[in-house]
Amino acid sequence: MSNDSDTLVHDPKGGLPRLLEIMRRLRDPETGCPWDIEQSFATIAPYTIEEAYEVADAIEREAWDELKGELGDLLFQSVFHAQMADEAGLFDFHDVADTMSDKMVARHPHVFGDQSRDKSAEQQTRDWESVKAAERAARGASGVLDDVAVGLPALLRAVKLQKRAARVGFDWPNVDQVLAKLSEEVGELVEARDHKTHADMEEEFGDLLFVIANIARHLKIEPEGALRAANAKFTRRFQGIEAKLSAMGKRPEDSDLAQMDALWDAVKADEREQG
Structure with a gap:
């Protein structure tokens, strides 16, 4: 070298x-x-x-x-x-x-070109999507859902697929209708669990997750971030259970559900007091 x-x-x-x-x-x-x-x-x-x-x-x-x-x-x-x-x-x-x-x-023609920056965030989003649509067309992607990457995490991809469909009007008008759909999907999951095959149950569970993603989109919640936060909260609270058990000279495997559930409530109460 x-x-x-x-x-x-x-x-x-x-x-x-x-x-x-x-x-x-x-x-x-x-x-x-x-x-x-x-x-x-x-x-x-x-x-x-x-x-x-x-x-x-x-x-x-x-x-x-x-x-x-x-x-x-x-x-x-x-x-x-x-x-x-x-x-x-x-x-x-x-x-x-x-x-x-x-x-x-x-x-960003409103930054690097001759377009005015005097427009709303919503208009900028519409302009952004128009440019991206033109880019997809130039690549020969003709379908609405073309080039939504298959390798994305499934929850993130669900939201992206829904956003694409919504651009052409295929969307629930409001979140209340999506919430109603959630109840319907829960019922179908229970029906599959009680009377159908495991494959049917897995399909219904997938439908349920897809509706959850749709609710997040309508409420402008980033579902991956929300789930990460829920994971962190569960981890923090379970570690709180372990700490309380350790103070008693015990471990989770030495306890039972009733005791751990009571300690879970105690950890939540501690968080409220500290918060």
């Missing part, structure tokens, strides 16, 4: 050029890291998803000291994919950056 490459790799202020060179070196077929060399788009994709969730987790916890590192991990995923694409003659990192820049300029 050249002295210039080594100098850049070890430059603590090398910025993005340093990271790109490190990635290139890691993938060098003769001198790189065997693990990195063996990877492909498909094998790296799960790590990309995982890193995005870790960014979201740091933000959810307001762990600002961790966020810089998590964002760096996510950036590295883009660099990794771009390096593999460069090796395959598809594109490189600079093409990725240019494509994103072109997209942002095109989607």
